[in-house]
Amino acid sequence: MKNKITPCLWFDGDAEEAAEFYVSLVPDSRIESKFRSPTDTHSGPSDSVLTVDFTLAGQRYVGLNGGPMFKFSEAVSFQIHCDNQEEVDRVWDALLDGGQPMACGWIKDRWGLTWQIVPTRLLELINDPDSAKAKRAMESMMTMMKIDIAELEKTANGEKA
Incomplete structure (x- = not known):
């Protein structure tokens, strides 16, 4: 079941790498799914990973490849x-x-x-x-x-x- 509120973390193209690293840190952590964009976006071409849903110690997160605008x-x-x-x-x-x-x-x-x-x-x-x-x-x-x-x-x- 998904949380009612899920923190979304903004990355500059490396959300998948970050999520894989984070799930290695603590038990009850895993990659849930990856969403590939059906179209080109400002953060990447069509079919690139746009979001990664992952769980850290039972808490759900989304990693978004949003681009370089926010840190x-x-x-x-x-x-x-x-x-x-x-x-x-x-x-x-x-x-x-x-x-x-x-x-x-x-x-x-x-x-x-x-x-x-x-x-x-x-x-x-x-x-x-x-x-x-x-x-x-x-x-x-x-x-x-x-x-x-x-x-x-x-x-x-x-x-x-």
Whole structure:
């Protein structure tokens, strides 16, 4: 079943490549379908892939080969919640290939789409009922590019870095 609302991501001719990459990042992800344009458009000739419908972790998306007019910005980002450091490292390294690291676990991929790589442990620590512990965890996260769970836990617990 399709979602009532489906985010559409605008690409400059490489929506198919991007979608194939994105579905490799997280479980429950797949390419659903590809639509080839029956006519020439400003983004490509007749029979070229115009849209790619894909699912990431159960959420449907459309990748549109719309042309060079519009670019992604940090105003929209996608969070990937990771269960452990191994998953953080795997996803981060994949997105870093051609991408650009940013602060606090954010990373821009090679298409310019911004992602937040969020360990579930980070959320637990910054929501800890001990406000001093939560503050230390948040302050530690603010100094990081890629989130280091072990370092967060040390700092949250008051251990010196």
